[in-house]
Amino acid sequence: MKKMRLLLSKKQRRQLQLLEILIKEKRWFHLKELATRLDCTERSLKEDLSNLRSTFDEFLIESSTNGIKIAYEDSIGLEVVYHHFYKESQAFALIEYLFFHKDVSNEFICKKFNLSYQSFYRLIRTINQKLQTKYNVKINLNPLNLIGDETDVRFFYAQYFAERNYYMEWPFPEFKENAVTDLITFFFKLYGYPLTFSVIKSYKVLLTVYLSRIKQGYFIDMPTTFDEYKELYQGVENVEEMLRYFSLQLGVELNEKVLEQFFIIFIQENFYFSPESLIEASKTDEYAKNSTTFIKDMFKDLCYTYDLEIENLDEMLMHVHNTSHLVRRELFSEFLLFDIKTNTNEDFMSIFPAFYDDLKNHLITYMKTMKHDLNEEILKHMIYTVYTHWERLLPQLLRRRKSIKVLIISRFDDHHAKSMIDFLNFYCTDNFEFSQMIKYNLTVKDIEASDADVVVANFMMPELKKKPFICTSSLSSLELVEKLNAFFYDFTSA
Template identity: 40%
Template structure:
């Protein structure tokens, strides 16, 4: 979807991503090679992004250029900026909110000619069709195609373009939606939290706009759970919610509308409750197959990495649901900001082999069930496994062999012991800290020692396969940071 940005904006976004991700100096020549452009283009791009993002601090020197303040919020701000200043994305959003308008009104809104509009729409459709099954029509002005893809695309778009606390939907206030969702949570005991609640509101309000313009998803009766729909329509308090919908939205909350709002969660392969899932494992051959595939996968990972799966069935339930909500929950696929993919990559930097094994086995699971097994879907399912497995990170870290650390000081033994005790308290349990007890010291003796890391306040010549930390005054705060960082460097090897 990044091809919906102009070529220049696309390059500037990649430039900022490089500076944020690597947090180091870059020469213009290196950036030009990485971005496949000229040094002159890099110079112009740097000038533009410095002006566009005054809150970012760019540091230039003979070493090159880097971004100094790389708070997590800053990179999110970058994506919001490129969404906001993209003509293609802005036109798509305008059409979503104003279906049925005249093409001339779009031209007036964006100060473009009719020929330019048709050219832009042609470009939009060309890019969208590479990934999604829908297109924009100007005769009449509407968005047509696979309704699931349309609803997912725009819900994901709104989640990426707007900040978490923003609500850009003028026609639909959030209160009636919150009332409806709270009723669903109450009646189903569905586990709820802040982020899931916001996700559902974005999905439902997107569905409401599509319903308002007369676009409905085809519902396969064989895969639809009528009992869930009937249960909700008979829930105590539904009349009050329906009145709010009528007065606020001018929409009747009848069975058809409720079905369209919750069609993803009323499908038979989605289980709102873990106990219902476990019962279905015994009755439905497909669900049984899904369960046993995931069970075998978890057994393999558990044995290979010596991890005790405390929430085994709960984890399988979540994985099954995730696998059957393709393009029906946010972050399955991204538009510009691959936030979930970045999360997985960061975890993979720490535990590369583990994540590689997870992805391989989950890809096999998806392929065996003949559901979408794209790289983004595998990432999405891997994220569910990593975040929903109880105490996963703790178990993985505890299973790592401890790093042996030697602390030496040219002051006296008491100083070395003081530093070792302090580091032992503040650093993780993945280190064994000791002080040098021999009377003599040589480079050869250090080479032959079993220590992985050597900390000293005097200079030691480089030693192969040893990490040396020299600190003249042994700054404890800096050492804590360096030591913990070295643990993750070890895990990445």
């Protein structure tokens, strides 16, 4: 679902899609093929390519008789593409401005963005139409503010800043980054919530958006469960002194009402801070019991089908359960322009297609059974959570794949072949079985009759037709490792 791309102009959407195709597929394209895929003329495509060449110093867009291809340094990531289109979008620029400036007049925005009144009203109408295809939010007129479902507003802005800025950048000049870090660390340690680099980075963005909206007077209707969380910090030594300190540092009085709003992401039914608390709740709470029972059965079935072990079952019960309830409360559980989770999930799907499909079907059944909306983006986020949080899942799945039998032959001597095997055993994964044939009158027929999946030799064998063959006379040893790993991926994915 790429609805937020509609906030870009048609030309911007086409150029963004063009870059995504070139970067993802990493091959030569003829103009005709690209024009067909982008539903545009070759003339428009040539103009786009010229524009992109002059815009992005990070990319080398090559042209030859082979067509069009993109090249870039290993240090360049996809972020540079999305940052550019966010920066160039008038719609997103206006939405961002309204985050930092409350109650702006129509006249002021027209002057600031160099808009006629007609263009201004057309822009607002377009923004509201596109935003409301996905979020219950809109820009109110005179004064201008982004309002609506406050949970949606906060998530939209947090996700926007997460995609709009580089990961290590701090986009909130009104708030000291260190003060936000210290506040989050204080409460997370208090509640026993695990702290990692990525968790802190995500929640700094998310909760600073919350602070900013609270400071401007926007609040979310609270559930009735805050008292049990409040008791955890009210008895802490020097807590009032700490809250006064953070209030001064952040410019927001951290009273009980503000703290409720600040941590509303966790203060909700069916969210648990620890596996123990979820398991304990499942003894008396029917919903928690049904959820954990289904998730346990899912893991039991996956373990049986794929001969897997799950060392952190209790943690996985909590992760899957909590993730299903974090609708618009966790960064990248949905996306605006930069669909980074799909890119990651597609890697999992291409390497482990059967497991991916079974997991997806289990999770769909879980969502239906627990009466969740079948939200494709939450489903995607849950799949990602299982793959990344299940300890040692990937090595177990990889070991299930058939080992590749590699026959090594050298024109020098058997000792050279053996040294190649020693080298490859060290640099390649344990998914390879290397061997050599000790036979003084070895023939091509012998090689073709062997059980080898691929043959490696330091000389050419044009007669060898029935086996995949890699000639190393033009390869370095490390290039051979790269070729074999690529062969393993292609062979086991076929």
